[in-house]
Amino acid sequence: MGTIIPGRIIGADADGITVYANFTNFEYLMDKEVCNCEVILRDGRQLSPSQRNKIFALVQDITKHISGGQKSEEFYETLTSMQLLYVIDLEDREEIRKRLTYNYCQLRGIDLFSLKERSPDTIDMTTAGDFIDWLVELCIIHGIQCSDSLIERCEDQQRYLYACVMQKVCCICGLPADIHEYDTVGMGRERRTIHHEGQRVQPLCRRHHIEVGQIGQNAFDRKYHVSWVRLDARACEQLKWKK
Structure with missing residues (x-):
C-alpha cells in the first residue's frame, strides 16, 4: 500500500499533465525506492x-x-x-x-x-x-x-x-415488459441459430411493444428519447436466452 499525497494540476498540453505535490520526505522516496505514482483525476464540478x-x-x-x-x-x-x-x-x-x-x-x-x-x-x-x-x-x-x-x-x-x-420492466412506463428485439429476425439473422449476446434490445410492455410496431422504430425512439442496450452474457443468462 502506498501513501496518498494531495496535489494539483499546474499545467497540461498535448504531451500530458504536470502535477505539483507538496512532499519533502525524500528519505521515504529513497527507502521505498519510489519511482512511479498513480494520479486520480477528481471531478471538480459540484452537483447541478x-x-x-x-x-x-x-x-x-x-x-x-x-x-x-x-x-x-x-x-x-x-x-x-x-x-x-x-x-x-x-x-x-x-x-x-x-x-x-x-x-x-x-x-x-x-x-x-x-x-x-x-x-x-x-x-x-x-x-x-x-x-x-x-x-x-x-x-x-x-x-x-x-x-x-x-x-x-x-x-x-x-x-x-x-x-x-x-x-423485465418497461423502460417507458415501468410495467412488466417483454424484450423487444431492436434488430428483427429477417435482417440477415436466423432465429433457430441466433446467439443473443451482443443483440440490441429494448425492454417494453405490451402496449409500447405494439406502438413501436405501429409507428416504426425511429419515430418511437424520437418520441420517447430512448435508445437501445446490447445484451451481455449476464443478461442472456438472466433472460434464459442463448448466448
Missing part, C-alpha cells in the same frame, strides 16, 4: 441543481413507497434489502435520505457527502450521477412507483435500460 432535484424526488418516492407499505413478509424483505429495516421513522424523508446516502457511500467505499451548495464536502457531479442511477436501480428492483418516468430521471440511459432488461 437538476441532479439535486432528482435525488430529492427519488428519495421522496422511496419514502412514500415504504411508509405506505403493508407490514408483510415481503415488506420487511424489501426494507432488509435496502438496509432500511432499523430506520425509526419510515415517513421521515430526510432520515431515509441520510440512510440511503450512508449505504451508498459504504458500497462505494467513499466518505459521506453533502447535497448543500458550495459546501466543503459537497458531492461532485460524477458521483451525483452514479448516486442517482443507484437510486433509480433500487426503484426498478423493488417495484417502486415514481411520480416521473425513470427514463427522465436517470443519468446514464444505458445503465437504466440494462437494469430494466434484468428486471
